[in-house]
Amino acid sequence: QTDIPAVRDAVTAFPVGAAITGAEIVGDHGLLLQRHFSSVTPGNALKWDATEPSENTFSYAQADPLIAFAKSNGLAIRGHTLVWHNQTPAWVFTGADGQPMTATAEDKALLLARLENHIRNVAGHYGASIAVWDVVNEVIDENQSDGLRRSTWFTVAGLDYIRTAFRVAREVLPDAKLFINDYNTNVPAKRDKLYALVAQLRSEGVPIDGVGHQMHINVSWPTIAESEAMIQKFIPLGVEQQITEMDVSIYTSSGENFPTPPADRLLQQAYVYRDTFALFRKYAAEITSVTLWGLADDNTWLDTFPVTRKDAPLLFDTRLQAKSAYWGVVDPS
Ligand code: XIL
Numbered sequence: 001q002t003d004i005p006a007v008r009d010a011v012t013a014f015p016v017g018a019a020i021t022g023a024e025i026v027g028d029h030g031l032l033l034q035r036h037f038s039s040v041t042p043g044n045a046l047k048w049d050a051t052e053p054s055e056n057t058f059s060y061a062q063a064d065p066l067i068a069f070a071k072s073n074g075l076a077i078r079g080h081t082l083v084w085h086n087q088t089p090a091w092v093f094t095g096a097d098g099q100p101m102t103a104t105a106e107d108k109a110l111l112l113a114r115l116e117n118h119i120r121n122v123a124g125h126y127g128a129s130i131a132v133w134d135v136v137n138e139v140i141d142e143n144q145s146d147g148l149r150r151s152t153w154f155t156v157a158g159l160d161y162i163r164t165a166f167r168v169a170r171e172v173l174p175d176a177k178l179f180i181n182d183y184n185t186n187v188p189a190k191r192d193k194l195y196a197l198v199a200q201l202r203s204e205g206v207p208i209d210g211v212g213h214q215m216h217i218n219v220s221w222p223t224i225a226e227s228e229a230m231i232q233k234f235i236p237l238g239v240e241q242q243i244t245e246m247d248v249s250i251y252t253s254s255g256e257n258f259p260t261p262p263a264d265r266l267l268q269q270a271y272v273y274r275d276t277f278a279l280f281r282k283y284a285a286e287i288t289s290v291t292l293w294g295l296a297d298d299n300t301w302l303d304t305f306p307v308t309r310k311d312a313p314l315l316f317d318t319r320l321q322a323k324s325a326y327w328g329v330v331d332p333s
Pocket of ligand 1: 137301
């Protein structure tokens with residue numbers, strides 16, 4: 001379909017991106033990506049298990065082709081992610097004694113040394129070609145009174161893993177925008193814990209430039225008012241905000257399972273995309289980029305999360321044809 005407007009021409013307030021895997025830079029997927037989007041995020045290729053599968057052995061075999069494609073097509077790149085509790089090899093959290101790390105001074109020093117080495121290598125490998133990084137991902141747990149997720153990162157190193165990650169990333173990449181990224185930031189309890197952490201760390205001088213809202217939502221949740229409150233919450237901090245992983249599931253509970261997407265859900269989805277993008281445009285001074293977590297419905301992580309069932313959360317269908325959701329974004333009238 002080359003007779004329809006490009007998303008990136010219709011939405012000029014900010015770059016619009018898509019998360020991609022290696023298969024999506026070739027053939028019709030590559031053409032769709034080039035035509036409609038102005039930014040990309042490697043969906044898995046820059047995670048720790050891909051880039052440093054064993055200690056101090058770095059591999060860019062997955063990410064390099066994606067980055068080269070982005071550069072040759074003039075696409076911006078969001079680096080995702082330097083520190084996360086998932087998709088991180090077990091060796092990272094194994095002490096010198098071969099045992100799982102615990103809250104000892106020795107384990108903490110080793111863990112932070114591994115973190116620093118990882119960031120120096122991975123961020124250093126791409127240098128200025130990746131100008132925005134999700135430095136830490138999903139560190140908030142609103143069910144903890146201090147709001148901090150009890151990952152091994154935290155139980156071994158406390159908040160110092162976050163401080164170290166941002167400090168080292170800034171040293172390696174003085175001009176990059178450094179983000180803290182999380183999901184469900186539209187939920188007041190979670191949003192407020194994230195706000196408190198960012199406010200505290202910035203007051204200490206930790207170089208956090210931006211807050212990333214993943215925005216994995218569905219056709220009936222959240223309301224636009226809740227999403228607006230999410231954006232407004234962070235304005236006083238003076239940070240950039242980006243929408244980093246948006247998709248709109250057709251499911252409203254984990255018990256549902258449709259063999260094909262129902263027409264009424266696809267229509268609801270179009271309205272959600274229309275109204276949510278209208279909100280982002282209203283806050284174009286704060287929202288500096290919007291990324292969808294996938295290119296088309298033939299490849300979405302929601303097909304296996306939270307349960308295995310076919311989902312259809314993106315702008316293009318399994319045959320790469322524009323959906324009503326696409327028109328919600330492109331022609332919001
Ligand atoms: C997902 C990928 O899309 C999947 O391919 C992978 O199996 C699991 O991770 N939040 C994030 C992303 O920050 O890194 C996740 O990506 C989706 C949820």
